Amino acid sequence: MTQRATLADAIGCLSDYDPRALAVHDAQRIIERFVTPVEAIERVAIREALDRVLASDLISTIDVPAHDNSAMDGYAVRSVDLVNQGETALTIVGTATAGRPLDASIGPGQAARIMTGAVMPPGTDTVVVQEIVRTEGQIVHIPAGQAPGQNRRLRGEDLSRGKPAIAAGKRLTPADLGLIASLGVAEVPVRRRLRVAFFSTGDELRSIGEALGPGQVYDSNRYTLHGMLSRLGVEIIDMGVVPDDPQSLEDAMRIAGESADAVISSGGVSVGEADFTREVMAKLGDVAFWTIGMRPGRPMAFGRIGKACYFGLPGNPVAVMVTFYFFAREALMRMMGATAIRLPYVRARSMYGIRKKPGRTEYQRGILEVGTDGSMQVRLTGGQGSGVLRSMSEANCIVVLHHDQDSVAAGEPVDCLAFDGLV
Ligand code: AMP
Ligand code: MG
Numbered sequence: 001m002t003q004r005a006t007l008a009d010a011i012g013c014l015s016d017y018d019p020r021a022l023a024v025h026d027a028q029r030i031i032e033r034f035v036t037p038v039e040a041i042e043r044v045a046i047r048e049a050l051d052r053v054l055a056s057d058l059i060s061t062i063d064v065p066a067h068d069n070s071a072m073d074g075y076a077v078r079s080v081d082l083v084n085q086g087e088t089a090l091t092i093v094g095t096a097t098a099g100r101p102l103d104a105s106i107g108p109g110q111a112a113r114i115m116t117g118a119v120m121p122p123g124t125d126t127v128v129v130q131e132i133v134r135t136e137g138q139i140v141h142i143p144a145g146q147a148p149g150q151n152r153r154l155r156g157e158d159l160s161r162g163k164p165a166i167a168a169g170k171r172l173t174p175a176d177l178g179l180i181a182s183l184g185v186a187e188v189p190v191r192r193r194l195r196v197a198f199f200s201t202g203d204e205l206r207s208i209g210e211a212l213g214p215g216q217v218y219d220s221n222r223y224t225l226h227g228m229l230s231r232l233g234v235e236i237i238d239m240g241v242v243p244d245d246p247q248s249l250e251d252a253m254r255i256a257g258e259s260a261d262a263v264i265s266s267g268g269v270s271v272g273e274a275d276f277t278r279e280v281m282a283k284l285g286d287v288a289f290w291t292i293g294m295r296p297g298r299p300m301a302f303g304r305i306g307k308a309c310y311f312g313l314p315g316n317p318v319a320v321m322v323t324f325y326f327f328a329r330e331a332l333m334r335m336m337g338a339t340a341i342r343l344p345y346v347r348a349r350s351m352y353g354i355r356k357k358p359g360r361t362e363y364q365r366g367i368l369e370v371g372t373d374g375s376m377q378v379r380l381t382g383g384q385g386s387g388v389l390r391s392m393s394e395a396n397c398i399v400v401l402h403h404d405q406d407s408v409a410a411g412e413p414v415d416c417l418a419f420d421g422l423v
Contacts, residue, residue, distance in 0.1 A: 007286050007303050010034035020291045023403050024361040027292050031327055035309055037337040040192040046180050049172050051233040052190035053337040057164040063156035064182050068120040072151045075140050076114040076124035079148035087141040096121055111140055127151035169339030191337035197260035198225050199239035199252055201268040221266040221320045228324050232332055250280045257306030267315030269299045293360035296386030297323045316386040322363045345415035348376035354408040356401045365395035368416050378416050
């Protein structure tokens with residue numbers, strides 16, 4: 001069992017920690033040091049392994065492919081036979097197809113008809129594609145200029161026996177499922193699913209089906225959180241709406257902390273509301289309240305409730321998503337045992353100028369598209385207020401304006417995090 005870090009340990013990595021003015025990258029570092037992966041492992045069949053995290057290196061027990069084979073339909077030849085000028089005439093002595101190797105060995109002056117995936121007949125080392133040859137009965141005429149070894153797939157070029165085919169910590173993709181199958185393996189060890197409990201806080205929140213009174217809004221955060229957590233493939237415990245009173249919050253926190261690996265709440269951490277949340281948290285765990293140099297976002301609580309890792313996200317709907325994507329997602333992936341976690345940014349030309357102050361990170365909602373010149377360009381969606389969920393719904397990316405970055409001029413490149421990937 002790995003020793004759990006305390007918040008103080010995790011914060012110790014920063015020389016100038018100030019919870020009221022914390023840079024995004026510093027908050028990310030603290031979180032990274034604080035969380036540890038779940039240890040339990042289970043074995044699952046290949047199909048169930050999609051999006052799960054591989055728990056140990058998958059070592060190949062076979063070479064894939066098991067034999068040198070042809071990458072094309074054509075003729076398998078001995079490169080030593082080929083002349084440098086004009087044509088080489090060879091006698092066709094048989095045919096090799098995928099799954100049906102040719103028994104005979106190919107001698108000087110001979111060739112074999114070969115199909116894609118067929119084992120290279122003994123003696124041959126090169127495949128000449130059928131489109132460029134001329135045949136007359138059993139004679140094939142090969143033009144000059146063939147490179148020795150061409151169109152031949154080498155034994156073990158995909159996976160070689162004894163070597164890791166997939167490293168532990170990989171979140172398994174459709175390609176990985178195929179790779180596992182190509183080894184003839186039926187089951188793989190994966191980390192157990194993470195359990196994540198979440199709830200919304202706020203006296204103003206109503207659930208769907210209830211009528212809205214003055215000043216009341218429907219609880220939307222639980223649904224965005226549900227969506228984001230489902231995509232991560234965690235087990236979800238939806239605890240509903242918790243009113244702004246200390247006893248209700250304490251009860252919800254206690255139950256969540258006992259039943260989950262991670263707890264996420266939204267709302268109740270802004271300066272006006274943090275005081276009573278702070279008291280409850282002090283009773284139940286080890287939680288820091290931060291003001292982060294970011295927009296949207298800013299207030300966030302982080303630490304541990306009982307044994308669970310805790311994220312107190314702000315209440316504003318866009319801020320919830322941004323803090324989830326840039327803090328919680330990475331931490332949860334780490335807890336799931338995943339290694340490659342950071343998503344790559346796409347660089348795109350900003351179509352318009354964007355005002356920005358250095359000293360905080362800004363996350364603007366954008367639309368990324370291919371411009372008429374073929375290069376990527378991005379423009380912001382309408383109103384960028386942290387409560388305007390529509391800006392997020394219309395966007396296909398988040399434009400990340402980094403901590404030290406200043407205003408962006410039209411035409412300057414910016415970093416974008418695209419929402420959609422391949423399935
Ligand atoms: P808070 O962080 O609790 O001060 O909330 C900030 C803003 O977000 C307020 O306008 C809240 O009404 C709104 N808000 C908080 N929680 C939710 C929620 N679950 N769904 C929709 N809006 C919310
Ligand atoms: Mg609130």
